[in-house]
Amino acid sequence: MKDVKAFVFDVFGTLVDWRSGVAREAAQFLQRHGRGADEADAFADAWRGLYQPAMEKIRKGERPFVRLDVLHRENLEQVLPVFGIDRQRVPALELDELNLAWHRLDPWPDTVQGLSRLKSRHIIAPLSNGNIRLMIDMAKHGSLPWDAILGAEVAQAYKPSPDAYLRTADVLALPPQSVCMVAAHNSDLAAAQKCGFRTAFIARPREHGPAQTSDLRAEGQWDWIAEDLVDLAARFGV
Amino acid sequence: MKDVKAFVFDVFGTLVDWRSGVAREAAQFLQRHGRGADEADAFADAWRGLYQPAMEKIRKGERPFVRLDVLHRENLEQVLPVFGIDRQRVPALELDELNLAWHRLDPWPDTVQGLSRLKSRHIIAPLSNGNIRLMIDMAKHGSLPWDAILGAEVAQAYKPSPDAYLRTADVLALPPQSVCMVAAHNSDLAAAQKCGFRTAFIARPREHGPAQTSDLRAEGQWDWIAEDLVDLAARFGV
Numbered sequence: 081m082k083d084v085k086a087f088v089f090d091v092f093g094t095l096v097d098w099r100s101g102v103a104r105e106a107a108q109f110l111q112r113h114g115r116g117a118d119e120a121d122a123f124a125d126a127w128r129g130l131y132q133p134a135m136e137k138i139r140k141g142e143r144p145f146v147r148l149d150v151l152h153r154e155n156l157e158q159v160l161p162v163f164g165i166d167r168q169r170v171p172a173l174e175l176d177e178l179n180l181a182w183h184r185l186d187p188w189p190d191t192v193q194g195l196s197r198l199k200s201r202h203i204i205a206p207l208s209n210g211n212i213r214l215m216i217d218m219a220k221h222g223s224l225p226w227d228a229i230l231g232a233e234v235a236q237a238y239k240p241s242p243d244a245y246l247r248t249a250d251v252l253a254l255p256p257q258s259v260c261m262v263a264a265h266n267s268d269l270a271a272a273q274k275c276g277f278r279t280a281f282i283a284r285p286r287e288h289g290p291a292q293t294s295d296l297r298a299e300g301q302w303d304w305i306a307e308d309l310v311d312l313a314a315r316f317g318v
Numbered sequence: 319m320k321d322v323k324a325f326v327f328d329v330f331g332t333l334v335d336w337r338s339g340v341a342r343e344a345a346q347f348l349q350r351h352g353r354g355a356d357e358a359d360a361f362a363d364a365w366r367g368l369y370q371p372a373m374e375k376i377r378k379g380e381r382p383f384v385r386l387d388v389l390h391r392e393n394l395e396q397v398l399p400v401f402g403i404d405r406q407r408v409p410a411l412e413l414d415e416l417n418l419a420w421h422r423l424d425p426w427p428d429t430v431q432g433l434s435r436l437k438s439r440h441i442i443a444p445l446s447n448g449n450i451r452l453m454i455d456m457a458k459h460g461s462l463p464w465d466a467i468l469g470a471e472v473a474q475a476y477k478p479s480p481d482a483y484l485r486t487a488d489v490l491a492l493p494p495q496s497v498c499m500v501a502a503h504n505s506d507l508a509a510a511q512k513c514g515f516r517t518a519f520i521a522r523p524r525e526h527g528p529a530q531t532s533d534l535r536a537e538g539q540w541d542w543i544a545e546d547l548v549d550l551a552a553r554f555g556v
Binding site: 149203211212213215216219220226227228229230233234251252253 | 387441449450451453454457458464465466467468471472489490491
């Protein structure tokens with residue numbers, strides 16, 4: 081434990097409730113365009129569903145790196161017709177504004193206290209696929225006390241590409257074994273572990289709503305499995 | 319003023335007192351190696367004197383980008399013989415440790431309050447030639463409340479190259495005129511202004527010690543000239 085100098089965090093799902101946050105803003109949007117607010121959860125899920133395929137083109141080298149705000153905006157235009165909305169009839173500025181819903185997500189109840197305690201003796205930074213400005217806005221919205229904003233845009237690589245992890249450790253001037261990846265997603269931890277990172281799992285069983293079936297428990301040999309971020313901090317004596 | 323969304327800051331000299339901080343640690347080092355502590359200010363000046371030439375090779379494209387910690391470490395080895403110290407007789411780990419003096423510089427008295435007030439309504443980030451880990455350590459040492467760590471390592475370019483400024487605005491997803499560069503150095507502000515940034519000057523007449531002759535006053539058409547960071551915050555009503 082003494083060797084962990086920095087904690088780096090997955091953000092969407094692990095630290096913030098993206099589904100409720102996006103659905104909250106989507107509900108108003110849907111109603112403005114003649115749809116029901118009851119479709120908001122499905123809208124959030126459909127929008128998020130295009131997240132991995134969009135990044136995959138960049139991971140495969142089929143497209144140069146662009147920040148997540150750009151991918152979210154493109155994906156939003158793809159989602160509209162699924163909900164019967166003609167994207168040609170929605171002003172671009174209104175879509176730009178809805179796209180910022182990802183910048184205004186609320187933290188889970190334990191997030192701020194857990195991060196603050198871990199920060200007292202360690203470096204803490206996001207290692208998210210979210211871009212720098214998105215992470216800045218989210219931190220100001222939710223009082224996330226980051227030491228630095230790291231992640232995909234600094235590394236110019238999307239998780240789970242090894243470069244996303246290895247370049248983050250390099251920027252921190254730390255060997256991978258001195259960096260602990262914290263995530264609610266087993267796949268993220270598996271990729272980090274392959275790069276030599278230490279790993280900590282926290283279940284977020286409501287990330288995908290009440291019917292969630294994935295990532296309900298740790299599925300790998302993670303270094304720490306904690307109830308939440310406050311529990312993780314306690315295990316490190318902070 | 320309403321249009322300024324982010325303040326970005328020069329750090330060495332503008333926010334922290336690099337000369338006293340480096341001299342403090344150099345004094346102990348010099349005494350361990352048979353020299354006088356009274357040489358510490360000259361040692362700090364000589365070490366800093368190699369800063370611009372080292373970056374210049376990278377600005378000119380004669381060398382790929384490397385972070386400032388690397389340049390500081392190389393420059394340290396060059397400074398030793400000037401003070402009669404045989405670098406072959408100093409353990410590498412001792413030089414590594416002295417190199418971290420740049421990570422432990424103290425802020426000027428107004429820095430933390432000024433940054434905290436500006437942060438309440440704006441994004442604040444360093445736009446320093448210092449690398450990310452250096453800035454993280456310095457922020458933890460001096461309680462600098464950054465929203466993000468930006469600057470040379472994120473931009474992969476050293477000031478005053480235009481890319482250092484323009485890529486920082488791009489990462490912030492802001493037009494240059496919505497970003498205000500704050501510095502105690504007229505040359506830094508001139509370069510930022512050429513890139514379209516707003517500019518704020520704060521004199522730090524003791525940065526180079528009691529005999530300082532440069533940057534004692536504003537020498538350009540800067541948007542704001544303030545007494546210190548607290549005064550700058552007051553001008554923005556925060």
